[in-house]
Amino acid sequence: MEVPLRVDPEVKYGKEKLSIWANGKHIVIDAPIDPYFYSYGKFDNISAKITERKAKPLSDYDTEKLFYKHSVPTRKNVEMYRSDATFEDNIPFILRVRIDLPDFYTQYPHTKELKFLFFDIEQYTKPDAMFPTYDDRITSISWCTNDRKIDCGYIGKDNKSDKNLLKVFVDKFIDIDPDVVVVFNKDYDIPTLIRRCERNHIDTKLLSKSGIKPYVGGREKVSIDGRVIYDVAYSAMTDQTLSGNVENRGLKEVSNYYGFKSKRKPLTPQQMLDYIGTKTLVEYNMDDVRRLFLLFDVYWENIYFNANDLKIPLNLAVELNTTDLGLITVGDEFRERNVIADGTNEQRYPEIFKRVKKHKDDSNYQGALVGVFKKGKMQPKNYSLSTRYKPVWKADYGSMYPTIESSFDLSPDTTKIVQYLSYNNNFKIEDNKDKFIYYVPDDVLDKTVVIEVKKQDGFLSKLVQRCLNERADYKKRYKKTNDPKDKALSVNRKVKANGGIYGIQGSAHHAFGFAPIAVATCGIGRECAQLLIDILEELYPHSVIEVDTDGVYFSAEEINKKEILDKFNKKLENKFNKDLQLSIDIDPYAEGYFYKAKNYILRTLDGKIIYHGAAMKASSKNNLSRNLIKDLAVAKLDEKDTAPIIDKYLKLDFPLEDFAMNKRLGMNIGSYKNPEGSISSRMALQAKRHLNVKPEIGNIYHYVKTKFGYELLQLANKKDLDLSYYEGQIRTIVEMFDVASESKIDDWL
């Protein structure tokens, strides 16, 4: 590896230091730069080293201005002095070092082979409790290291103490002395391991490389000094290829998706209790470790690649988010071009980001074109037939936003908002000698935004272009090799272009956001989507079914792909008067049933039914609803009678568990505006009161509706169920498969 294993900032004697781990050795050095921020004015009243710097401000790229750089001893100081007059004041220090001195971290490479420890634990849960607590014993631990030979320790059925098991595992842990600890859900496994050790008076200091006790913070942030914790669940959570393909982002679902094969079925929670101390539980536990390293193999290459490619320590690469990716990629360009972001989008574009909003969550500017159409319903009685489309095609743009950004030269050095006109729903382009002027109607701003773009390469658009080219190469390679690692690299570049470069532009508070790009990209994107709709409607009248951002579903018995593409290219050039690299793919589906925007089912050519949207597959639904949707979907697509299915479900003769709905606690319990107004907070409070479960963000509560109101599954009796409520649920779902064709057509065509 060309970078260190981990780097953390720390303050010593009032100065910023960097704690660096590489090749098993630890050093603490003075940070190579002091934390700092910029401003246009001098702050004489604070204790800072002030230097002058001439640079191009983001707000007006063509005019160099004088900035004052205020260097202060610690990160805390930057935070203290942060105000509307300070710039680039919210960049994590570790990344500030990376941006300013791009080769700094590569001076401390971890060159030895990385030692891994994979592990997974199973824990006892009290009957009727929702989750195990730190008071519950660990029943089984499986682990392995680089050789992938799985070891397992477990306790007997009647053994109430996990002390010996923990001792054995901690000894193994110390013996393996891993650089990288690999788990699925680090916020569960690691705190549980540590807390259980504490309960058993086993010293956890030795788990860290330095002898510093592992840290389990208030917000369950975990850290083991000298080691990197790689949480595969984080990769699974952010994995775009999974969306629409798995029911949840759990270990089982995701590993199954990536081809995990096992003779054993996963155990139910009840079985996991019944099988304590048996081979069955041990095998299950070991299977989870096999799943773990299968997924590790899917994601690791990309992380390792990122660490070296972006020149960041491994501990940053394992939890790299879009914000940080944007800071690095865009920050590199800013450094090379001598650009300073003189304020955030919110400060520079108050017209967009500080508007008086009707609702708290209103968006800042208009986004994608989204909607459903209904075509040619001349026989309104023929609903079930007329809402079936066979075959169904999806025409979609590849990487639409990044391609727009690159093809239209959208970049801070080329693009600026010159005027806000009163709203006129007519996208217009003026071609002036050395620039294009785009009139972008924005129905959120209720203005037409006039955006000028110079006819020249922009530095950010060129960067996006590089990412797209690399992506195309990896994609081509993947098609040849079918190696998931090539696919991962291709996705890596897509993510970089999408979120890391385009995504941050519309952010109100990101240090390097640049709103004109975001407004222009979305505006042009809407035009592109509409263009595609128009072409399809022209060639195949009344064929368009649904549009979402960059994809259009349409139906036609036979299509002529070449004709579509030719027309597309011609119209595209005509409209934008420019050589563009926008391209479309057209993929077939056997059939589909469309309910509402973003909500539909598709049958692929090989017969698999794919469910889209919250109405079709929300995790909050109960088994009853989920099964009914599946049964009705199959019946609908097969043109079978649905009456027997409906009758069966209306009897409501199912076990209590099948009635349980799920809701996730999304915020801290104190943040709820009205604690009674949300099922999540109500269930969290019930669980706290009756089951002694601490309310934590991310907890999922299973609840049912009884005649007394909403109750946790664990506290409810089947005889108390509010059956009319569930009958209502069933009727709603039945209508979903019948009423779709009655929905009104949007009047766009």
Added chain:
DNA sequence: GCTATCAGGCTACCT
């Protein structure tokens, strides 16, 4: 006093 409707709050999902 009852019911229908709406707005606000929140979660889940799509691109």
Added chain:
DNA sequence: ACAGGTAGCCTGATAGCG
């Protein structure tokens, strides 16, 4: 603190009705 967009379900307030 990457973005916007659609949809569903809950509660409480309010309008409309008799």
